[in-house]
Amino acid sequence: MINAIKQFLGIGPKADYSQLLKEGAIIIDVRSKEEYQAGHLRNSLNIPLNNLSDDYSKLKKEKAIITCCASGMRSSQAKSILKSKGYEVYNDGNWACLQNKIK
Numbered sequence: 863m864i865n866a867i868k869q870f871l872g873i874g875p876k877a878d879y880s881q882l883l884k885e886g887a888i889i890i891d892v893r894s895k896e897e898y899q900a901g902h903l904r905n906s907l908n909i910p911l912n913n914l915s916d917d918y919s920k921l922k923k924e925k926a927i928i929t930c931c932a933s934g935m936r937s938s939q940a941k942s943i944l945k946s947k948g949y950e951v952y953n954d955g956n957w958a959c960l961q962n963k964i965k
Contacts (some may be wrong), residue, residue, distance in 0.1 A: 877952045879928060879964050887926035891957055895921045899933065903961050911936045914943055926950045930957040 872911075889906035893896055898908040909917050911931070921927065927949050929937035934955025941953040954960040 875928055877928075877954075879944065879952070879954065879960065882926050882928060883964060886922065886924075887928055887952075888921070889928045889960070890921075890944075892929060892931050893957070901958075903930070903957055908958070910930060911940055914940055915955075918944060918949075920965070921949065923927070923949055928960070929953045930955065930960050932956065933959045947960065 879887075888905055891902050891906045891908050892911040892914060893902075893908070894910050895908060902908065921944075927944055929944070929951060930953075931937040931939045931940075934953070937953045937955055941951045944951045954963065
């Protein structure tokens, strides 16, 4: 059951997020502008989920993308959208948890 939930949320095997960032990955925070302004990861980009379909073409396919949001639901949707467009995407869900993984 827990594996089904993880798969639904797009949370797969553990990724080395620090290594991905060293290799040039970018973090996309898909929360609203207001949520992002209240707190976010340094050097992350804010592309709200409802704008992602319009703005994804600005992203380079040569770089991996790490998606995050508040709980993992929106970032999971973002991962699905970006993967369907040919991007390499990792979803870590909660931005604050991701912050602890890349220190």
